[in-house]
Amino acid sequence: MERKNHIISILVYNKPDVLARIAGTLGGKGYNIDSLCVNTTTQKDISKIVMTTAGAQATITRIENQLQRLVDVISVDDLTNVESIHREMVLVRLNLNAQNTEAVKIAIDTNKWKIIVSGDTYVIIEITGDQTQIDFALARLEPLGMTDITRTGLVALKLDD
Amino acid sequence: MKLKGTQIFLEALKEEKVDIIFGYPGGTVLDIYDQFFKSNFHHILVRHEQGAVHAADGYARATGRVGVCLVTSGPGATNTVTGIATANMDSIPLVVFTGQVPTGLIGNDAFQECDITGITRPCTKHNFLVRDIEDLASTIKEAFHIARSGRPGPVLVDLPKNVMAMETDYDPACVKSRNHEVAYKPAPKKMANVLDMLNAAKRPMIMTGGGVILGKAADELTRLARQYQMPVTGTLMGLGSFPASDPLWLGMLGMHGTYYANMAVSHCDFMLAVGVRFDDRVTGTIETFAPNAKIVHIDIDPSSINKNVTVDLPIIGDTKATLRDILHYLEEHHYAPDQASRGVWLSEIADWREKVPLTYCPSSEVIKPQYVIETLHRLTEGDALITTEVGQNQMWTAQFFGFDRPNSFISSGGLGTMGFGLPAAIGVKCAFPDKHVVDIAGDGSIQMNIQELATAAQYNIAVKVVLLNNGFLGMVRQWQELFYEKRYSHTDMTYAPDFVKLAEAFGVVGLRATKPDEVEAVLKQGLAVNRPVLMDFRVAREECVYPMVRPGESISQMTLGSREMIN
DSSP, X not given: OOOEEEEEEEEEEOOTTHHHHHHHHXXXXXXXXXXXXXXXXXXXXXXXXXXXXXXOHHHHHHHHHHHHHSTTEEEEEEOTTXXXXXXXXXXXXXXXOTTTHHHHHHHHHHHTOEEEEEOSSEEEEEEEEOHHHHHHHXXXXXXXXXXXXXXXXXXEEESOO | OEEEHHHHHHHHHHHTTOOOEEEXXXXXXXXXXXXXXXXXXXXXXXXXXXXXXXXXXXXXXXXXXXXXXXXXXXXXXXXXXXXXXXXXXXXXXXXXXXXXXXXXXXXXXXXXXXXXXXXXXXXXXXXXXXXXXXXXXHHHHHHHXXXXXXXXXEXXXXXXXXXXXXXXXXXXXXXOOOOOOOOOOOOHHHHHHHHHHHHHOSSXXXXXXXXXXXXXXXXXXXXXXXXXXXXXXEOGGGTTSSOTTXXXXXXXXXXXXXXXXXXXXXXXXXXXXXXXXXXXXXXXXXXXXXXXXXXXEEESOGGGTTSSSOOSEEEESOHHHXXXXXXXXXXXXXXXXXXXXXXXXXXXXXXHHHHSOSOOOOOSSSBOHHHHHHHHHXXXXXXXXXXXXXXXXXXXXXXXXXXXSTTOEEOOOSSOOTTOHXXXXXXXXXXXXXXXXXXXXXXXXXXXXXXXXXXXXXXXXXXXXXXXXXXBXXXXXXXXXXXXXXXOTTOBOOXXXXXXXXHHHHTOEEEEEOSHHHHHHHHHHHHHSSSOEEEEEEBOTTOOOSSBOOTTSBTTSBBOTTSOOBO
């Protein structure tokens, strides 16, 4: 069966070990988590976890069932085939020198990337976008003196309730 | 009313109608034990914490209620892990209370500290660390609710010492907990599908599992099978959910299932699988399991559906309610099996049964383990609660002790925990003091928790150990015989204690039989005395459990021992 990337949105009670339960359940059963984002929702006692994982549909269904069994899990939603928006963010540090400064400036201006900190020898920029946009940006930045990045997991929100 | 944590603990247990607790004291639970002393709570002191969990587990399996135990922190807690994992694999409702170091010391590697909630996360249904006295009563309530609701399972509650010493207001009427019960919704469309499939079927059968016992659905299942003349096979965990004395009973299926059960599964065209999870020991190779059958799978846990075997019609629901709905629907729509085709199917099964009955070669020289079990069944008239250890003793019991009632066969199925049977029998006997409670054991397994003989002796819990002593780790030896050219690597257990003397040293009656003609007398004597008894039966050393499906083969390919391989 065809392996596909899936975006799974999980509502959980905001308990200290809920993330360990989810990670442990998936890890213990041999499923891989590709990316993960966790934070509270509009209700303080409820958190939302957005997770991406790859697998055939049968595997994904198993993952959903396993998660649904957990006492602190309220709901599990596969957003892959639902109309939803997706964003990731990446922070990128670029080291500046006589050769690349001009090229970096042009790249930042033309792509409308956001400078967070600008030093004498480096610049840190923030980029948000969907996965393709981030991948594209990183490919552009790679030859321009990119020395470190931190990339978030994917967040997603359904268009309709 | 202001109460201390330890007092709230006891009140909360009374609210849950806990009438017995199995445990072992230690530093972090001293205050709770002091409350036991003052209140005279019914507590059984085991000799090892693993024994406490198995005893609570046996109690739960025999009664259908939640089993409870209490241990201290650190090693007390880690010693419970095998017991918890055993209960988790078989979906047994338990609440395990562990002491914990004071909250201020958690994370500091304090004396007897361990992260027991972390350790048991993968082998509990859920667990809690109570950090605040205000949460104590509601957590205990929720723990019992989680343990018994839906697909049951063990829940661990970790109790830091300082939290238990704090005081707060307690009013049982005001204790709230989350609700985890999923309401069962009848699905008329699915009932119609079941009827259609049954109407189309010429060779229908039922496969019953542990979910039928846990769901208290044995009556419904039995009615369905008898009313519509459907033969029934069962998993190890399902034994007793359909009467073994009924002609429709085919015995257990799978690796050590009967020839006729496995042949029926391999030839049926419709299977109603109730409360089972299609374990690999049951299915053999998945591709050849019930290859011609439309399978309807009833289970309360959606994660069991299509996990191992892909089924045609899953019905997620409580086994009792679902079977009732099916019965009702079939009656309402006047379902009647086609007599001619049903007759052909049943006679086909009868032929298999006649061709290869479940049997063994009797001997007048050496005690056959199967003979001991058959004799035990005859002497008790089947009216006994039987626990087992794991291995050959367990399989022979499953094959040769016909279980007519649910909750009467108590065995570690999923995890296969050696050392389960004796402490489990103690728990069972505490619940049913007037019943025969017998642990059918092997000489390897019994040594794993033999210290619990002291528990039985101290409280005069009159469990009977029927020790099938072959001086081997018999099942492993059997695999070595069949698959490793008899290289008996580390399975010879000839170096063993004198079990009769050992029993006597514990204050337990010790009896021995070395010849077949002594078996009945020893069993009679052992059953008659109202004290714990260990009966040492020196059985045939290299007897194998047959039939056997070799691992990785289809269940229609059975090795039948002295007979030729038949398929």
